[in-house]
Amino acid sequence: MSIAPTPKMQARGLRIGFYNERIKKRLNVLDGIDLSVAEGELVCIVGPSGCGKSTFLGAVDGLTRIDGGDVLIDGHAVTTTGPDRAMVFQHDSLFPWRTVLQNVVYGIEIQNSMSKADMNDRGRQLVELVGLKGFEDHFPHELSGGMRQRVNIARALAPDPELLLLDEPFAALDAQTREFMQVELLKILNRAKKTALFITHQIDEAIFLSNRVAVFSARPARVKEIVEIDLPKERSLALKHETRFRDLQAYIWRLIEEESARTGLVTAS
Amino acid sequence: MTATLNTPSSIADDTEDAAPRxxxxxxxxxxxxxxxxxxxxxxxxxxxxxxxxxNALFTSSPLRIITAGSAMVKEGTIWQDLATSGIEFGLGFGLATIIGVPLGILMGWYRRLNAVLEPFVNALYATPRIALLPLIVIWFGIDLGSKVAIVFLSTVFPILVNTMVGIRTVDRDFIKVARSFGASDRQLFMTVALPSTVPFLLTGLRLGLGHALIGIVVGEMYGATSGIGYMMAVAGATFQTDRVMVGIIVIAASGMIMTQMLKMIEMRFEKWRVDSRG
CATH class of the missing domain: 1.10.287 (Helix Hairpins)
Known part of the structure; x- marks a missing residue:
């Protein structure tokens, strides 16, 4: 019996493959992923392009079929999607025919877990939490990219999931908005007290947000290394200019570069 | 950024500035x-x-058309014709909507049903439905039935096909979001497929409207005992150009009014669209 608490999320030897129609062959995408995330932790996943990061997140959400190994949430194996997890997709994918408030409460509506009045109260709270008070009745096309991503995050948080899965949520935003959103996300997650798994291509984003960064190898992916981010708990954008931050950045960059080199995907550094 | 977020009024100001006096x-x-x-x-x-x-015998003239029109109103025959055509249109168009929309949804949603019905739909959609008139008259006679049938056939395919395309082209990202929240098939259909199909459906109705008017006029000219198209055919055969013109104006006006009404419904349902329609 271990004394350590059960991790919020634990992947054990997770394997996933897809049959590729074009080359008539089965491709292994994930080749035994071992990763655990403790309650209240934010872990970022980085890795070479196309290494299977999104596939992994899909498996944790219960959207992608698992071929081997398993994913445990609070010690229970994932078989399908559940209200204990919520996904924030890269494209904000807000329903254009729903207002901000109606988008935010979508998950609650689907899970039918509250009365209509409670649902709308909860929706309003979340709209306020992500800093969009006053925009409840706007339609998505009336909002900027950053605002839409806030709504997207609020929508994922609304059914009160314990684990938030974020798949490159800020990739489509301009550099400046992205940095503001990183700060905002930390604030939101702190206030909402959530555990989160975050995929990104941006190494600085990964370091800035996480407690630990998991570096995936090239496909078929395994966890190459888990980097502890020994930066102060309180994060501010100034941190990005400190030596320790830059050292971590260089270190993780080297890890990814090694992997890209293996598959001939080396990019200029 | 946070500063601008907390001042929703800035948006309203922008629009006011954009529309100067x-x-x-x-x-x-x-x-x-x-x-x-x-x-x-x-x-x-x-x-x-x-x-x-x-020669006014061929071209008529605005005043002659007004005179003919008011004479027809006084005789009361035009009301009879309008009622006939209106009922034919209403029944045919209504039936086409009641059948076309659900069938389009089902064909868009279930691949197998689509495989069964698609050859027929494609063949009939490609055929000018007017070509079926002789057959329809044999089956339904020259009264109400044949006109309802031709309006129905003219209208049902644009409605059906557009609805089907709408269901089939639902954004995959929306489906992923719904699935991620654990939506059942029924919920996926009600909250994602149906609302994103509404614009396609309304386009189908608008296309169907034009086809329906053609169906009525040609159907009534081909064989009927009353109706606007019948009135025009009789007037034309007896060289009453003024009355033919009245018929044309009545049909053009009803087409325009109904298209406008559908546009207003579209605006109501699609206010979320980014469209630049002014």
């Missing part, structure tokens, strides 16, 4: 020019007839 003429220029051009044309038409540049 303009003169009555500037805001209504298109309408004013359009009206003048139509009035000028009518005057020229009347004048050309009065000067005997053209």
């Amino acid at each position: 303009r003169s009555f003429y500037a805001t209504h220029e298109t309408t004013i020019i359009g009206t003048i051009s139509v009035v000028a044309f009518l005057f020229f038409w009347e004048y050309a007839v009065a000067q005997k540049w053209v």
